[in-house]
Amino acid sequence: MQLFYEGIDIYSKISLNTCIYDSYGEQQSDTLRVVFNDGNDLWDSWKPLKGDKIAVTLGACDTGEMYITSVRPENGKICLRASSVPQNHNNKCNKSWQNIRFKQLCEEISARHTLVCDFYGVEDQVYEYVNQQDKEDFIFLSERCVLEGCSFLVYNKKMIVYSELSIESTEADITLEIKNDMHFEYKDESNDVYSTCIVKNGKFTGKYSVSGVPEKVLTKVINVNMSGQAEADRYARNLLRCENKKMSSGIIDYDYFLGGYAAGSVINLDTPGVNSWNVPVFLTHVRHDMVKARTKLFFRKILEGY
DSSP, rough: EEETTEEEOOOOGGGGEEEEEEEEEEEEEEEEEEEOOTTTOOOOHHHOOOOOOOEEETTTTOSEEEEEEEHHHHEEEEEEEEEEOTOOOOTTTEEEEEEEEEHHHHHHHHHHTTTTTEEEEEOOOEEEEEEEEEEEHHHHHHHHHHHTTTEEEEEEEEEEEEEHHHHHHHOOOOEEEEEETTTTEEEEEEGGOOOOEEESHHHOEEEEEEESSSSOOOEEESSSSSHHHHHHHHHHHHHHHHHTTTHHHEEESSSSSSSSTTTTOOEEEETTTTTGGGGGEEEEEEEEEEETTTTEEEEEEEEOOO
C-alpha cells in the first residue's frame, strides 16, 4: 500500500488502523476515512489541516487525489476524512442564465471547484432560462442532471458527466460469479414501477409513459422553467427513469479485495442460485476496506427503454 500526504508517501512512517474508500457512481463525491494509531501523540504536532491532499493506492485500487475535510482525535487515534471535491462545495449560490447549454452549466460548476469537466454520451441541450436560487452547486447540478437523464461522478480532480442510457448500453467485459455461500442481498420491487410520469411547472405539463407495466402515475410539480412541450416531455421521461431505476438493487459483501472494481461501471452477474439476476448491473457505490482487504458492491439492474 502507498499513502500519499501532500505528495509524500508516508505509509512506512505511520501505523494505519482503518482505511475505507467509498467511490460513488451517481451524484456524490467519493469519500475516504483513514484512522491512524497515535499513541505517541505525534499527529497533532504535525498539524494536519482541512484542504490538505491525500491519496491511497492498493493494487489496482487508487483513490486519486482527495482533500481533507475533517481532522478528529479519538482515544489515542487520529481520524481523517477526505472528499474528492475541494473545500467550500457546500456553499450556496445564486445565479441565473439565459440561452445557456447544459454542458456550459456543467463546465462552469466544475470550474468553480477547480475540477476538469469531461462528458460521456451527453446530448447538449439549450435552455431558455435557468435559475440557481440559494442552492449548493452539486445539489443544483444533480437536479439538472436528473432532468436530462444524466449523472456525474467526481474522481481525481475531474467531474465526469455521463448519459445514464449511454453508459448502461456499454457491454460489460467482466462477469462476477456469486456463490450461494457468499453474503448477498437482492431487492426486486419492479412490480411497483411507475408506468407514467406527469411533470408540471404551472406553464407546461409534460408526460411520458412506458408499456408492459401496471398503470401507476407519478406526478411531479417542479419549480424549473420549461420552454416548450418537447422539453416538458423530456423531463417527464427522465424523472420517470430516475424513479424506476431504484426498484431493483442489491449488495454483495466480499471476504476478499476487488481493487479493480469502481463505481460508475457495468458488470455482469452470474448467480447460479438466482438466475433472474444473471444480468448486467450498474455499480452505484463501491466500498473498499484497504486494511481488512474486503470489498462491498452496491448496484442496480440496468433500466431498459428510456
